[in-house]
Amino acid sequence: MSKITRRGLAAAPVALVAVANAAAAKPRPASPQPAWPDATETAARIRRGELTAAEAVEAAIQRAERLQPALNFLVNSDFDRALAKAKTGAPQGAFAGVPFLVKDLNDYRGLPTRNGTRAALHSPPAASQADYISAFDRAGLVTIGKSATPEFGFLPTTEPLAFGPTRNPWDPQRSSGGSSGGAAAAVAAGIVPIAHASDGGGSIRIPASNCGLFGLKPSRGRMIGTRGETKITDLGVEHALSRSVRDSAALFALTEDAQPGAQLPPVGLVAGPAKRRLRVGLLMENGLGHAPSPEVVAATDAAAKMVASLGHRVEITQWPEDGARFIDDFLLVWAAGAAEIAAGIGKAMGKAPDETVLEPFTLGMVEMFRKAPPEALPAAMQRLEADALAYDTWFPAHQFDVVLSPVLSTPAPLLGEVGPSVPFDTLVARLKEYVGYTPLHNIAGAPAMSVPLYWTAAGLPVGAMFSARRGQERTLFELAYELEAARPWAQRAPAVRA
Template sequence: MTNLSRRNFLKAGTSLAAMLPFASACAPSQVMSASTPPSGMMDGVRMAELVASGDVSSLELTEAAIARAKTVQPVINAIASPIYDQALERAASAPTGTFGGVPSFIKDLDDWAGAPSFYGSRAFKDNIAEKDSAFPARWRELGIVVIGKSTTPEVGLISSTEPLVTGPTRNPWDTSRIPGGSSGGAAALTASRVTPFAHASDGGGSIRIPAACCGLFGLKPSRGALVSAPFDGPVNLSVDHAVTLTVRDSAALFAAEEAPKDGLTRTGNITGPDAKRLRIAFAPEPPNGASLDAETRTAIEKTAALCESLGHEVVERTLPIDGKKFQDDFLLLWASGAAQFVQQVQTMQPGADITQLVEPWTLGLAQDFASKQDRFEAAIAYLKAFEAEYDSWFDAFDVLLTPTVSTLPPAIGYQAPTGDFAETMQRVTDFVAFTAPMNVSGAASMSVPIQWTDSGLPVGSLFSGRRGDDGKLLALAYELEAAQPWISRKPAILS
C-alpha cells in the first residue's frame, strides 16, 4: 500500500499508582539497581542507558509500557492499533542502537511494517503496512521498540484528534478536553507516561499544538534537517520528529535522526544551555486577528518575564505580516491536500459512498479547494516568497516568542470533523493562529511547557527561529527547563 503520510499527498506491567519518580535529566549518572522495576517516569535517554548497562532489559521496559498502555487506553483512547505481540518479539531480540530497547509509538500517518495504517481514516481501516516509511525506518535502526500506532485525525488535517475510525482521543490533564492534533495520540500517550516519547509530525503545528495541550516539549525541526521522504510538491510543509517528556530526549533523538540537506549542516547532540543571551521578540497577538483567552495571555506574559529574569532582552513586537492573506493562502494549500486525498480514495474505491469513507471536514476542505483553485497558483507564489519575508523578521532579533495556541484546549466536540464546516473552520483557525508560518518558511520552532493555569492545565510557549536554528532553540529549552521544571507535574489520570 502506498504510504499516505501528509508529506506525500499534501502536494502543495506496573500500575500507574506504582510508577517510580522520574530519573532526572539533570542526573543522568543516577544508578538504578537491576532489581528496580522499569518506570514510566523515566526519559528515553535514561532507559537506553539502563538497557545498555544491563540493569534492565528491553523486554522488561516493553512489558511495563504495554501494561501502562492497557491501563490508560480506556481513559484516553490514544492507540489506533496496538501491536503488542510484534513489540514483545522485537524487544526479546534485544535491539541495539542509540535508543536500543526503548518503547514508543509511531503516529498513524506513517507506516511501520506489519502494523495497521489507518491514516486516521475509515477508508483505510483494513490496511496493513508492507514496509516502514522513511522516518520510522530510522527509528527501527535506532533500536526503538514500537508498541503501537498513535491516533491522528483523518490524514492529519485538523487540530483535534477525533477521527471517526477510532473515536475521540482525550487529554490526560482533563479528559473532557482535546489533546490537540494532529499528533494528538502521541502527545496523550507521552503525557500519560506510557512511553517517554512518541513519533510526531508537523505540517501546520501538529507537533507543537498537542505538545502545548498535553504539557510536553515539542520541537518542530527545520525543513531538511532530519530524515525525510522525497518531496516534489510546491511547498514542503511537513517534518517528522517527536513529542517528549524532556528536552534531552528531543535533542538526542534529533541528533540520531539528522540527515541535513539543502544547505543545512549537522547540529549534533545539544546537551545543555548556551551562555549567549538572546534578543527575544515577544509577539503575543494572533496575526490573524483571533483573541487570546485570559489564562493564555497571563501565561505567555509570565514566560516573557521569565526570559527577562534569565538575562535575555525581551522586546514586544507586532509581527509585520498580513495575517488574513497568509491564512487564506495557507488554507488553500492545505485544502489542496484534502482534495487529492478524496480523489485518491475515489480512485481506490470507485462507486463507493464517499461520505461513508471520508469525513465531513475533509470533504469540506476538498470542496473549498474546488471553488477557489483558480487562486492556487498565486497562493503558491506568495507562500514560496514567504520564507524570505519570515527570515527578515530575525534581522532585528534572535528568537520569536508567541503563545503556541490562542486558548486552552477546547472541549471534545468543539472542533469535531463532523461539525458545520464554516463554524469549525473559524474555531480551528482561531485556535492555531501562530504555528503555520514556521511550516511555510521551514523554520525551527518549539513549544515549551513552562506555564500552567491555576486549575492545572498546561499552556505552551512557542519559541521560533530561522531554518537551521534548531540548536539555538534546544539550548534555550534546556535553560527554560532548568529554570521552571515541568517533569514532576503529572496529569489528572495519574493522580
C-alpha cells in the same frame, strides 16, 4: 475575542517585559524528582542491568492496556512483536529497549496505516517503511503500536470518526491536540517516554502545548529522507514528543540528515544550554490580530518575564505578513491537499467519496477547493512564497534570534469544539482563531518549539512557542535546556496517568 492594536496589547506584557529586562537573573531552582524516567534514563537503566529491555517493554504494554480505555491513544497494537524483539532481538542503539509509538500517518512494516480515516480501515499491513522510520529501529526504540491521529492529520484535535476521540490526560473531557494527539496523550500519561510525531501546520507543537510536553518542529529538509523537500508545499516534518529536552535533542541527532549532500549543516547532539544571551521578539496577537484568552496571555507574559530574568533581551514585535490573508491562503493549500486525497480515494473506489467514507470537514475542504477559481491556488502560492521570505528576513531586520509567542489562542478545548462534525463554516472560523500562530513556520520551513512552562488555575498546561530562522535548531534546543532548568516540568503528572 476583540481585536486589539499594538498599543492595546495589554499594558501587562509591556510592563512585564520592562520590569523583567531590568531584573537581575535569579538562581535556578533544583529540579524536582521526575514523575517517570525519561527515555534517556530508561535506556541507561537497561544498559546498567537494572532492568531488561523485555521488562521495560512489558511494563509499557501493561500501562497501555490499562489506560487505552480512558485515553484512546492507540489505533493498532504491536505488543507481541515488540515483546519478541525486546526478548530475542537484543536491541542496539542509544535508546535500546525503550518503548515507543509510531504515528498512524506513517507506514511501519507489519502494521496497517489507516491515516485516521474510515477509507483505510481495511488497509493491509505495510510491507515497507521510510528510512526515517527505520532510524527509530536503528536507535533501539521498540515500537509497541501506532498512535491515533485525526483524518489525514487535517485537524488540530484527534477526534477521528473512524476511531473516536483521544482524550487529554490532564482533563479527559478536553482535546489532546492534533494531529499527533495519540502520541501526546501516551507520553503525557507516562505510557511511553517518547513518541514519534509530525507537524504540517502545528501538529507537534499543538499537542505538546495541550498535554504539557516538549515538542520541537524541525526545519524543512532537516531530517533523514527529506532531500527532495524544497518547496513551501512540503509542509510536513517529522520528529517526536517528549517529557525532557534531552530526549528530543538525542533523537533529533540520531534522525537528522548528517550525510554529505544534506540540505542543512548537521546540528549534532545538543547537550545543554549556551552562554550566549539572545534577542527575543515577543508576539501576542494571533494571525487575525486578536488577543488570546486571558490564560494564554498570562502564560506568554510569564514566559517573557522568565526569559528576560535569565538575561535575554525581549522586545515586542508584530507578524511579518498580513495574518488574515495568510490564513486564507494556507487553508486553500490545505484544501488542495484534501482534494488530491479525495480524488485518489475516488479513483480506487470508482466513485466520489461521500460522508460514509470521509469526514464532514475533509469533504468541506474538498468543496472549498472545487469552488475556488483556477487562478486562486497559484496566486495563493505566490503570496505564501513572499510570506516565507518575509519570515526569514524578519529576524535579521530586528536582530532577533528567536520569537516568543503563544502556541494556541486558548488552552486545550473541550472535545467536540473543533471536531470534524462541527458545521464547516463554523469550524473554519473557530480554527482561524484557535490555530493562528503555528502554520507560518511550516510555510517558511523554519523550526519552532512548544515548551511547557505554565499551568492554569484549572490545572491545564499551556505551552510557550519559540521560533527561529530555518536551520537554527541548535539555538532552540540550547534555550530549551535553559528554560527546563529554570522552570522544571518533569515532576508534573496529569489526572490520568500510569
